[in-house]
Amino acid sequence: MKQKATNITWHEGNIKKTDRERLNGQRGVCLWFTGLSGSGKSVIANQVQNLLFEKGHRTYVLDGDNIRFGLNKDLGFSPQDRTENIRRIGEVAKLFVDAGMVTGTAFISPYREDRDTVRQLMPEGDFLEVYVKCDLEVCEQRDPKGLYKKARAGEIPNFTGISAPYEAPENPELVVDTSVQDDITKNAQIVIDFLEEKGYLEAPEAAE
Secondary structure: OOOOOOOOOOOOOOOOHHHHHHHHOOOOEEEEEEOOOOOOHHHHHHHHHHHHHHOOOOEEEEEHHHHOOOOOOOOOOOHHHHHHHHHHHHHHHHHHHHOOOEEEEEOOOOOHHHHHHHHHHOOOOOEEEEEEEOOHHHHHHHOOOOHHHHHHOOOOOOOEOOOEOOOOOOOOOEEEEOOOOOOHHHHHHHHHHHHHHOOOOOOOOOOO
């Protein structure tokens, strides 16, 4: 996106991301949960948050529906609005990561290009794409919000998986397949085990 504002200067603070990470005892990271409606993105993201919080980690979830009540309340579900929706939340997530938080984002985010744009906002390793994989048929059977029923009836236009596309990740850092395993805690633990294995739940060493 082209910069509109002029006569502005980036102000670099004295406290760095690594300083905040050492204080928090963890690395700042964005867990980008993507998948169809009904796949379990939000429930897994929130359970990851719950389990991490119980262990004393600083964590926060940015949920797709919740964001549309405030920051993105002016956006609909056209392709252009979806792209802007993801651009904005990507910038917010970047700030949370810079603050040293384990940041979950639960957004359908159907377009690969939009997700890749967010990835490019952050240093390598700070963006982890978590594909919450679930067959459309299973999501439609669950239909926790009744949205698929409305979409099939033509009441909701541009609905992902029905009248709008979903572009599944090609090389996500992690896949959680909820078609075969829908236990929320077990699926959340898969994510936490990955974070522990990769060292995200430990403070970085101080530079010499």
